[in-house]
Amino acid sequence: MSVLKILVYPDKKLREITVPVVEFNAQLQQQVASLFETMYDDDGCGLAANQVGLTAxxxxxxxxxxxxxxxxxxxxxxxxxxxIIMSDEGCLSFPGVYTSVERAEQITVTFQDVKGQKQELCLTELAANCVQHEMDHLNGILFIDTLSKLKKDRMLRKLAKSLGA
Ligand SMILES: [Zn+2]
Structure with missing residues (x-):
């Protein structure tokens, strides 16, 4: 287990579409453990594999x-x-900036756990917003993509400031 480096916008890897996982092995378990450690280390509530350069x-x-x-x-x-609700969101790849994004209020999501077992969850509120935000990451979509040019420019200026540029 280790804390991984989180890629920051505009790193091109954030735009890569992730590849379905087929092998539920020890390496995968280790990657998942590192993802958790990295997310907790940075006080986040969600982290997608491609935010640390993994393709899964x-x-x-x-x-x-x-x-x-x-x-x-x-x-x-x-x-x-x-x-439909407006969700106030931040992103570990955009340190220090937050914006409001339109999301579904309630979702049902199916997935596999780290052992490959099929699971299903019905989620609302923060958990539902989080899943939608992270699902976007897996498809190379970022939470700034739905913003108007004006809002996006303002946000990117804030990001540059927050990164000390
Ligand atoms: Zn994010």
């Missing part, structure tokens, strides 16, 4: 704020969405 289609999340609800989703699919 998976992410980790924990919306409990006290590390009590770690969830790893491998090969996730959102099978149902309902309602």
């Amino acid at each position: 289609r998976m992410f980790v999340m924990d919306t409990s704020r006290d590390k009590s609800n770690p969830i790893c989703m491998i090969n996730p699919e959102i099978t149902h969405r309902s309602g």
Whole structure:
């Protein structure tokens, strides 16, 4: 297990589409453990594999704020969405900036756990927002992509400031 380096926008790897996981082996377990460690180390509530340069289609999340609800989703699919809410979001690849994004209020997501077992969860609120944000990462989509040019420019200026550029 180790803390990995989180790639920061505009790193090109953040735009790469992840590849489905087929082997649920010890190496995968180690990668998942490192993802959790890296996410907790940076006080995040979600981290996708391609944010640390891995190509596997998976992410980790924990919306409990006290590390009590770690969830790893491998090969996730959102099978149902309902309602619309505006979600205030940050991203570990955009340190120091936050914005409001339109998300489904409720989702059902199916995925495999680290042992390859099929799981299904119905989620709302922060957990639902988190899954949608991380699913976007797995498809190379970032939370700034839906913003108007004006808002996006403002956000990228803030990001540059926060990175000390
Ligand atoms: Zn993110």
